[in-house]
Amino acid sequence: MTVSQVADWWGTAVSRIEPNLIELRGVEVQELIGTTGFGAMIWLMLRGERPTEQQVRLLEAALVAGVDHGPHAPSIAIARMTATCGVGLNNAMANGINALGDSHGGAGQECVLLLDEIRARAEAGQELPAATDQVIAAWRDRGIRYLPGFGHRFHTRDPRRDPLLGLVGQAVADGVVPGGHLRAALAVETALNRGRSRPVPMNIDGATAVIYAELGFPAPLARGLFVLSRSVGILAHAWEETGQGRRNKGPMPPAILPTQLG
Amino acid sequence: MTVSQVADWWGTAVSRIEPNLIELRGVEVQELIGTTGFGAMIWLMLRGERPTEQQVRLLEAALVAGVDHGPHAPSIAIARMTATCGVGLNNAMANGINALGDSHGGAGQECVLLLDEIRARAEAGQELPAATDQVIAAWRDRGIRYLPGFGHRFHTRDPRRDPLLGLVGQAVADGVVPGGHLRAALAVETALNRGRSRPVPMNIDGATAVIYAELGFPAPLARGLFVLSRSVGILAHAWEETGQGRRNKGPMPPAILPTQLG
Amino acid sequence: MTVSQVADWWGTAVSRIEPNLIELRGVEVQELIGTTGFGAMIWLMLRGERPTEQQVRLLEAALVAGVDHGPHAPSIAIARMTATCGVGLNNAMANGINALGDSHGGAGQECVLLLDEIRARAEAGQELPAATDQVIAAWRDRGIRYLPGFGHRFHTRDPRRDPLLGLVGQAVADGVVPGGHLRAALAVETALNRGRSRPVPMNIDGATAVIYAELGFPAPLARGLFVLSRSVGILAHAWEETGQGRRNKGPMPPAILPTQLG
């Protein structure tokens, strides 16, 4: 057992730190500051290489789309309540992010897996509608009630869907991304809406999952990227709540309690 | 007690959600997707108004600078260890962010307060060096051992300092920002280095605090913005760790344990 | 730099682990299993020595008293909401605990400090009422609006106060604890209630702070012990919520949203 074995335990390809040197993905940090946008930096850190401008634009569109869905989203409500309990802003943000689990922000990750399966079948030669039906059936057989990335309890047509898919469609036309995940996602929508009067629209997790997958991010990073995106809304709400000065905010106003409890 | 009183409890100026409508700071989300960069979106959400291009560039420079400082930073190490324990990527990220407290990422917030005090005295007419000495003395009197934003146990000259301060200096020259916090920060450096052979350099918390404060963000948002920035590195590291396949990673390699414990 | 220096970094007096040996505070774990109750184990781990039976009884009374205050307490509501987002039960618990900050569960810690100040003056010979008034005035001067441990927005007389103080009073009579913190806390109540029609009762943070302080726990452990106590309620509620099967639970029922937002 040597000290170098100890050091290896924390070996990483992400960054190299020496006295007076900070190298991020092989680039000295001073070369990045002022020359690289935040979206491009996110790409570099996660992928280890620089994106094209078109790739960054698509990535940032997805990041912008997911920042907030109002104070009734659990991630936001949790962060706001935590912010009133006498902890730091980072603690309030951590609590919101910690709630972005499998059925909240984590749905994007599952959606990429769903689309991967369909796309793989289509690329192997199966007709897309049949491939889609079979994959959906298989997911249903596994007891999945809500297909990740589709349906919204609130919006009949999520206003984020069209602009996001429009951008992906353009990127496919421009040869920026291949298009297989987009086609798979649209096929799922078609299959889900068949014979229904109230359509099951693609939601934010689905539309951004298409973008992340088209850009080549593996499924778990769809969740990771959603976290980066939603963190902005979480911060904005936690900060606003702080300014309102409530202490130990519960889910409902104190005035309701005697009514309820009396 | 009416339902509307209940609803008021969650009232917010950040976002308005109705069926098929998502308005963020008064702008419908579909107008933002594809037209607004991620940095500009962060500004809009936190400030309630759109930034200029020069403001965004300065903000993004600070966000880029703080993303990562290697796996020995507690925030990164904690996220990597958590990622090996069988939780989601968002949970690992939350743990890293939760550690960005007063003495880790939260130092930027304290640094803004320090600079605010000095700047206020200077603007009230006191000579800057005297104002700086007196504020430093007052902080020391309160038992503060480490002035937030200054000094690094590792770098004698933090490679992020010069490019960040260069950008602020340019922004002052261009009239983008007023410059009072920059002058205060340089005065603190001068005061700390007086008569020392090993200088106490401004660190990442200090240099980004200058930018955030110059751009008009209140002190607690210096912490909030650092969280957004460092989240990128936390995600990159947690994701890399996941790919390495360790389970229940401790701080040191298992091979060292018998040596230590035997 | 040697491996042993590396190992020293994680040196601890709490536990010693070798292959096939687990020593907790110097006692082999197999001697503790089946012979030591959970409350006595908490004491041993935090204090490094075994408690008497009377000490354990008093400690457990405080731990029992704080387990739950219903689903409108932020810690509980946050845990319940988190539990519906597709994360593990431990993640939901962590979120609830993370909210037990300075103004929620952390108030016990502050209350111990308040009582310490009063008790120190009384032991130095000052009359208790005068000492109490002066300490309260000093806290008010520091901008403290709510004295930690006193007052409840909901209960005019917290039902946990009397049985807890009764047990401490008995313990003082039996010579189990010295009584200085109890006398200080009662003096604060008297001072706060002077000339008021609606009394400001000691709350759960205050009454348990008295016990923890009388038992010799330092102030920060009043928060730590409250966390252990409230964790039980957090778990019970998160588990119940899981069984109710909601997904992504917001603070208010979905049915209210169209009303609010329309």
Added chain:
Amino acid sequence: MTVSQVADWWGTAVSRIEPNLIELRGVEVQELIGTTGFGAMIWLMLRGERPTEQQVRLLEAALVAGVDHGPHAPSIAIARMTATCGVGLNNAMANGINALGDSHGGAGQECVLLLDEIRARAEAGQELPAATDQVIAAWRDRGIRYLPGFGHRFHTRDPRRDPLLGLVGQAVADGVVPGGHLRAALAVETALNRGRSRPVPMNIDGATAVIYAELGFPAPLARGLFVLSRSVGILAHAWEETGQGRRNKGPMPPAILPTQLG
């Protein structure tokens, strides 16, 4: 939509709070304080009914056994590192608990499921060894490399195993618990050790899972109870770390860094 519908959203069978009334599982809190031990309180809150003394003793033995496994366990190391970053003790505890995921403290939950499957087959009449082999094979087929609750990278014979199983064995003999999960767990050990020179011992997750399952707790509560148990060690370590006064503690001592990075 009425206010009572709003209130229903937070309905619970765990506790009832009215002004000056706190009822936990139907019992007024003042009846519990001083009469009910902490272990019995945990049982009451989770089960909704009072335990026998023998049940509490068994439960507390499991809770005592899991409190700590030294500073190299990720949950403990994470809490210690977090405690040095300028956050509250509750935040440090939350971070440790948040890491008790599927492969760390969550293994008990999985182990209960494993034992449930074997026990169900045995109760349906299959021979225990055959049932065990088939269930193990089925888990292996699902890609499970490590059977939850068995094997330890550190101990060849976990010192907690024998005393815990001894207590369960006695409880079976006394008719306190039925014994099916104990028999299943022993059968798994036998199956795993067949033909191996280095045995695969039952570990703490396994031995406590037996107790929790024998006592009738559903699988997810094995994780929940482990969290309550380990929280004690997490608190003891975080508190000790606080007293050592380090700031921003990384996984390895700073002295190693130049060696590693130079």
